[in-house]
Amino acid sequence: MQDAKALQVAVVGTGYVGLGTAVMLAYLGHHVTGVDVDQAKIDMLTRGELPIYEPYLDELLRESAPRLRWTTDYASAIPNADVIFICVGTPPLPSGQPNLAYVAEAAQSIARHLNGKVQVVVNKSTVPIGTGDWVARILEENAVDYHANRYLVVSNPEFLREGTALHDSLYPDRIVLGSDSPEAIERMAELYEPLLSQDFAAPVSVPRPDCYTQPALVKTSLSSAEMIKYAANAFLALKISFANEIAGLCERVDADIQEVTRGIGYDQRIGPHFLGAGAGWGGSCFGKDTAALISIGHEYGYEMPILAAAIEINQRQRQLVIAKLQQHLHRLKGKRVAVLGMAFKPNTDDLRDAPAHDCIARLIELGAQVVAHDPIAMPRARHEWRHLRYQEAESAEAALRGADAAILMTEWDDYRRIDWESALRGMRHPLVIDTRRVIGHFGGAGIVEQIGKRPASRVAEVTA
Structure with a gap:
């Protein structure tokens, strides 16, 4: 992308969405400033270190570093920005409604530093229908010198999958732009022009798919874009x-x-x-x-x-895992259970609402001794799951050794490469509840039970 087309971009929030957005836009040639209130996170990013795990993001961060800047200071990021993304968290409240406190705080801080030129404020966070209008009012009420039709709000929902976020960012199925302002839509189309035309050089680590052509551009109202997400x-x-x-x-x-x-x-x-x-x-x-x-x-x-x-069905599945274990072991008190996989999916260290958390918590409640392993997420779990009493294993094989049973919760490739027949021979009882279909053909002694299928073998039945 030529500098003549480069826009000045501010991205507020450097979590999974904000960080990926900032790095991707910088790779496409824009000049991006990432803003976060967490000084420790900003210090890490300034050193070129990532606070999250996402495949190949570190490579793209290094390649895009000349066009990236990180700060906690809104005053240095907002005034010159052509496009400002809000990418802060919206965690659920007990009622099920998203907590918009971080969105409000970000919008207020942005408003105080708008400079009077046409600036587009983009809701990238997943927010309820009507939030775009609400953010527009926050800008109007908090801008030092408010100018009608100068500060334009767009809903631009993300559709990224953690673990494949860069692929999804660079080669999206569609780009959704919701606004009542044609000028705002035009600027966002300018920002995304490299994606829409696919004329950028694809990263070596994230190559363009052979059959991929161009994404669809979906132009809608604010509320429709919010509902689409x-x-x-x-x-x-x-x-x-x-x-x-x-x-x-x-x-x-x-x-x-x-x-x-x-x-x-x-x-x-x-x-x-x-x-x-x-x-x-x-x-x-x-x-x-x-x-x-x-x-x-x-x-x-x-x-x-x-x-x-x-x-309801999703919650039932988490209970089903424990029920399957109880069918074989009967009493779990005092049993050693290996839990393989802690992140909610492979290729990420994200532990939010991970099924493994509920599984470990229930096992502990039933008196089992839990030994857990994850190739990437254990350091994060050490901090975020401090309320759970489990042991860490240095490897999957170490977790399985001497276990009364194992529960496979995340489909990491590392677990597919395990010699399962040998691993089961090293367990006290050769029983695996494979919830993710990691284990393929199994002809050894023991029981491998998978969701939606009869157990693979009933040789060497487990006793209580």
């Missing part, structure tokens, strides 16, 4: 819960859920993605966004029973 995540959560519900019936009729989902996934009306049965979905989006939609419905007297059922 919620509806997309809710539908994906529904697909996973549907697969899990069918998996339960598959076990009872001796069908294999993996064969069933493969068969229905070839139907273009359904598609193969997000039909993996297992311990249920986790992470920062699906649970929060489905709960938020239900909460919004309540505000308008509109019930959403399908989404409520999806959440």
Whole structure:
């Protein structure tokens, strides 16, 4: 991208979304300033270190460093910015509604440093319908010298998957821009022109897919863009819960859920993605966004029973894992249980709403001794899961050694490479609850039980 087309960009919030957005836009040639109130995080980024794990993000950070700056100072980031992204967290409240306190704080701080030229403020955080209008009012009320039609608000939801965030950023299915201002849409299209035309040089570590052409540009109203984000995540959560519900019936009729989902996934009306049965979905989006939609419905007297059922099924899957263990071990008190995988999905260290957390907590409650392992997320868990009493294992093999049972919670490639027949021979009882279909063909002695399928073997039955 030529400097003549480069825009000045500020990104407020350097979490998973903000950090990926900042690095990606800098790679495309824009001049980006990342803003965060956490000085320790800013110091790390200034040193070229990442506070999160995301494949290849460190490489792109180094390559884009000349166009990146990090600060806690709004006054040095906002006045000259052409586009300002709000990428702060919106954690759920007990009611299910998202907590917008961080969005309000960011919008107020942005407003105080706007300089009177046309500036576009972008809601990148996942926010309820109507938040765009609310942010516009915050800007109007807090700007030092407010100018009508100068400070334009856009909803530009992200559709990134942790673990493949750079791929999803550089080669998106669509870019959604919601605003009532044609000028704001035009500036955002200018910002994203390299993505829309795909004329940038693809990173070696994140190559352009062979069949990829260009993303769709979806121009909508503010409220429609906000609804698109919620509806997309809710539908994906529904697909996973549907697969899990069918998996339960598959076990009872001796069908294999993996064969069933493969068969229905070839139907273009359904598609193969997000039909993996297992311990249920986790992470920062699906649970929060489905709960938020239900909460919004309540505000308008509109019930959403399908989404409520999806959440119920997801919680049931987490309990199912423990129930399967109890069917074999009966009493868990005093048993040593290895839990492999702590992050909610592979290729990330994100522990938010991870199914493994609920699993470990329940095992401890039932008196089991838990030994846990994760290739990436253990350092983060050491801080965020301090309330859980478990032992760390230096390797998956060490966790399995002498265990009465193992529960495989995250489908890391590291676990696929384990010699499972040998590993089971080293366990006190050769029992694995494989919730993510990591173990392929198994012909050894022991029991490998998977969601939606009869146990792979019943040789050497486990005793209490």
